Amino acid sequence: MDTSAPSGLGEATDEPPELDVHLWFLNLGTIHMGFAPEKEGIFIFKHTNYVVESKNRQCTVVRRYSDFCFLLGVLEKIYPFRMLPQLPPKRLGVADETFLGRRLRGLTRFMNALIRHPVLRNNPLIVSFLTEPVEFATWRKNTVISTEDEFASLLPMSAVLARQIPANIKLQLELIKRRLPGSIEYYRGMVHVMDRIQKRIETNAADYTRFSLALNALADCEKQCHVEECYSCGQLSQGYNKIGSHTSQSSLLLEEQGIAIQQGVVEDLKRHRDLLVSLLELLQRRDRNNFFFLSQTLTKRIESNDIKLKNAQASVTSGPQDVNPGQFESMTEKLASSIAAEQDELKTQEQRSILLQHTLWMEIMYYHKNQAQVAIMYQNFVHEQIKTSQRLTDNWSSLSPLVHDLPMESNGFS
Known part of the structure; x- marks a missing residue:
């Protein structure tokens, strides 16, 4: 099997090629990833396998981190002047759950970046990576993988392509290159801040759970008053349970909000940050x-x-007579x-x-x-915030009449 890379430039015409962005957005594939049930290897040298699921291709494969490294290495040779995504870093020694979770999310962004690119998504090697059911290292041994860069198949080049390039292409590239470092730093800062917000929400959710448990325990502790004919203390005790139940519900809502932020706006910010980094690295390769x-x-x-x-x-026509003309x-x-x-x-x-x-x-x-994806990111973020705020408001509002019915007159505790 030959995995030569197809060209992404299409047929040469006098009209500039257009990215069919509307169709592209509609057909964006999504890669879902998770951990394989068991690690492979011996003792401390065990490695983690990843389940890679492609919804569009309706297939699921298992891959190692080294398989992703091999894939990127080949793509760097075929597409030296395309925006290639970054891989999450390696780690020597035993990796903890936090590191593995970050790596899983990084690998997921890596694969989604590949299949969302209008040219890279059709590369035969990427298709095989997502569809070959056998172990990828085994498949590689039996496959001829071409690393010829994408320009080789386009030579000799049609003269039309030169006329399609905008006259101000150098100015556009320079303007982009000038602002990219600042944009990347701002996105890194926003990722850091949103991570902190998400962690505070998780902490608040945990504190609400603790408060709820304490209220329920208090209700059990104080359900019987030392005054035999006191009904008010019993009502308070029942109220503790109701307040605890609503507090527990708020904890669940905050947990869901934290997960939505982590899987939503945080990952979206990282995705766009990674896109900017890929573009900056591309321009740096161009300069080299x-x-x-x-x-x-x-x-x-x-x-x-x-x-x-x-x-x-x-010298042949006017040289010395003793010189050998054949030389x-x-x-x-x-x-x-x-x-x-x-x-x-x-x-x-x-x-x-x-x-x-x-x-x-x-x-x-x-x-x-891709700037359109930024708008979608914030639309989704605002929608999630409104939904959670409304659900929290409804939860506390439904508790309001219950707490107002609790005994408040001091005569009731005589």
Whole structure:
């Protein structure tokens, strides 16, 4: 089986290619992940397996962390100028539950970023990663995996692509690059703050549970008054149970709110933060690429060999009689052949440079369209806050008449 990467540029036309964003948003796949029931390995060297479920493809596979590392390594070779997501970090030694939970969420964001990208999602290796039922290391041994970069299949390039690139592409890239570091830091700060908010909600939920348990215990302790004919203390005792029940319900609502925040706005903030980091790393790779310098080197070499060729040709016609003409003819043939090969290579590098610009343009279009997901994130966050606030209000409102019916007259405790 060959897993060569398909091109994401499509057919070349005079009209600029458009991302069908509406259709793309409607068909966004979702990857769900969890821990496999049992760890594999021996003693302290046991490793965690992850269950990867693709709803759109209706398949479930089991993968190791090293499988994700291999996948990213191949994608980095095929798509050097695409926004590739980051993997959560490795850890030496025994990993605790907190670390494994963070890694699971990080791997989930990694896979969802891949299948939401309009080009990467169709890569055959990613499809196999999500669908091959066997152990991935075993599948790799029996599969030819191409690591040829995506530009190779597009050469020779259609001249139309060059006309599709906006004239201000460099300015757009520079503006994005200038603001990315600040945006990333702000998102990191917001993730940190929202994490703290979520933890405080969890703490409040736990405190409400403690208060509820204390009230129920108090009701049991004080259900019988030392005054034989006292009914008010019994009513108070029953009221403790009712207040405790509503307090316990508030605890459950806060727990649900904490989970919703963790799985919702916190993960959404991290997803967009990861997108910004991927774009910044892409632009940094662009700055390190040697297309321009290689073209300069080839141009200088062609000019130098062209001068040598002219000198050699002149020597053939006007050189000394005792010089062997065949020697100069052989030299001119080698120089001419070298110049032709270098001119072909220069043309290839120039075309790759255009493909690079075109790919970068497509990537920043994709990044820009993702701003719509930010709006959706805050809509969902506000909706969840309203829903929880309403449910908490309803819970306390239903308790209000009960506490107002509790005995308040001092004569009742005479």
